[in-house]
Amino acid sequence: MDNPDFIIVGAGSSGCVMAERLSASGRHKVLLLEAGGDDRRFFVQMPLGYGKTFFDKRVNWMYRAEPDPGLAGNIDHWPRGRVLGGSSSINAMVWVRGARADFDEWRDAGNPDWGADEICAAFREIECAAIGDDAVRGRSGPLKLFVPNKTVHPLTRKWFESAQAIGLPMNPDFNGDNQDGVGLFEFTIHKGRRLSSARAFLRPAMSRPNLRVITGAHVTGLTFDGQRATGVTYMRRGKTVTIKAGCEVILSGGSVNSPQLLQLSGIGPADHLQSLGIGVRADNAHVGRNLEDHIGTNYTFRANCPTINQQLGPLWGKLSAGMRYLLMRDGPLSVSLNQAGGFIRTDPNRTRPNMQLYFQAFSTVLPRPGERPILSPDPWPGFSIGWSNCRPKSRGEIMIRSADPFEPPKIAANALSHPDDVAEMLATGKIIRRMAATRPLADYIETELLPGPDVIEDEALIEDFRRRSGTVYHPVATCRMGPDPARAVVDSRLRVHGVGGLRVVDCSVFPNIVTGNTNAAAMATAWRASELVLQDNT
Structure with missing residues (x-):
């Protein structure tokens, strides 16, 4: 041109x-x-x-x-x-x-064109969402959004129940006026x-x-x-x-x-x-x-029930998932692994959530250098609950x-590098353990694999998440x-x-x-x- x-x-x-x-x-x-x-x-x-x-x-x-x-x-x-x-x-x-x-x-920092009203108007133009309030969500934009109601693993629902048992509400739409609680994420996926x-x-x-x-x-x-x-x-x-x-x-x-x-x-x-x-x-x-940048880590558990590991781990599982995807654009290959999550406040006095949660009915404890083993999970049933800081102070x-x-x-x-970020990560790890110890999710856990039940003291917990944390690519x-x-x-x-x-x-x-x-x-x-x-x- x-x-x-x-x-x-x-x-x-x-x-x-x-x-x-x-x-x-x-x-x-x-x-x-x-x-x-x-x-x-x-x-x-x-x-x-x-x-x-x-x-x-x-x-x-x-x-x-x-x-x-x-x-x-x-x-x-x-x-x-x-x-x-x-x-x-x-x-x-x-x-x-x-x-x-x-x-x-953003607006209050001296950028008058960038407040919530202006940005949310842009979101409404972009989105074609199937959930949420018509007054908030876009319905006819070019970006069609998907919620994995039918493909979500049953263990995810048990996590929701345990989260509610410790006081976290269900949230049907994280992109509405309120982010607090747990629920299913939306995805930029259309027809598989x-x-x-x-x-x-x-x-x-x-x-x-x-x-x-x-x-x-x-x-x-x-x-x-x-x-x-x-x-x-x-x-x-x-x-x-x-x-x-x-x-x-x-x-x-x-x-x-x-x-x-x-x-x-x-x-x-x-x-x-x-x-x-x-x-x-x-x-x-x-x-x-x-x-x-958001920094994330997770706690991983061995389950006493089948998870996505059993769907994608064995050769027959890979072949079955592959055929299902190729023929129907459906199944575990048709959606992300972080199908559910949430937003929480580590201190109830905060004005909005400061930590994001992620639930995966899937685990990859075994190290595989140079690989992100999403398609090669652990050979046993496992799942992970992850978290990341929403507004870090480290620069x-x-x-x-x-x-x-x-x-x-x-x-x-x-x-x-900022002590407040470390404190938030530590507090959230303790919340994750409370969830895992609460029924009904507790009934499906055989043992905690990472960091392990012997890692208890704050100093050891901090050492663990420093060693296993990393960018969540934001x-x-x-x-x-x-x-x-x-x-x-x-x-x-x-x-x-x-x-x-x-x-x-x-x-x-x-x-x-x-x-x-x-x-x-x-x-x-x-x-x-x-x-x-x-x-x-x-």
Whole structure:
């Protein structure tokens, strides 16, 4: 495409929405560049295929964080989507909006276009939900949502009963006005297939003559005229291509790649860029900093009844599940493993939940290095109850290592470095044990496998979850939004401070992390951002 009006870098959760919305009127020419390839792969489209894509470099950037003292020195694996649909093509597909108060905090931080009313209006436009209040939930959007009422394992219902017995209510809709309680999650799955941002938004738009999508295009830098971004340079099949944007360049590379590209282009902490021989175009200490992420762990139990382990473990089970999926798009391969969960408050005086729960009628205690063994569970019946912190206080950073655009950046997560995060994790582990000791779930437990019944003292419990915890793949805020260039990277219209013609639209602009999974908020952010971009380019 010659002379596009908008160049979007990254066809992930946000980039696909931006491409669809900016091209919808037909008035603007849009070029979407994606470093990865096509999403039409079996294990991308099969919901439980994310166990395979977790370590597949053909669709995954396969990042590795730095050794983390907060995680007992472990090196955490950071999968990020490198394919059409981005991380929405390789994630666990849980659809959680976040709490209304999260977005009102965005607004109150000096971002008037980003309160709960504006973001929830975007959610309603995006969603096609089958549950919840008509006044809150969208019914006719392009993203059809699925609730696994028929496929959920019976043990999940026993967990619900035990959770209620210790005072947690059932919640029929985590995306309504209240998140508290336990229940079934919603998923971006439709008719047994993953419904990524690429399938829901980009594919229907690709027939438009004013939208062009180029895969295998690794953007290596931005071009400028003074302090205005004019276009990008990318590598494809060994050739370097430079192309200009008539209106704007929009970065949608996510919380790792967007700050990386800004830094490579001279926008970031001046001292760091100069140490790498990169000329400084805009000195902004916050590019790549303020990293927030949810950290999770689990307790695992051996059951005295069959679980999903017996459905997917033996060869006959794999063959049966495979045939059922191929013929009917049904069965355990047609849905995520985290079919249920919840949101709780470790202190009743909190204004909203601070911890997220996950229930899996499935276990993978046996170590399998270099593998996420979703399709190879333990040979005995087992299940896990997991949890993660919703609003961590620990902060990390993502910084380039050199001027080489093909070298992965340095990811220093600093997980569990704040004592309040440690206290929340400890308190939740004790709640999990209360659930497991409460009937009826207690009747189905043979023994606790991890961390084990002998791990009792607080110090030992903390040591355990530091050793076994890790990212739940929700990094945000590395190009955070705010009115003050001394504290933020983009303004409330997502324009990069100090640089014209350049915006960032993805999870990296979140002023703070949301209460729950981030994929939904990434899409809603792009939907809202497209309205602002079109207003500014009438």
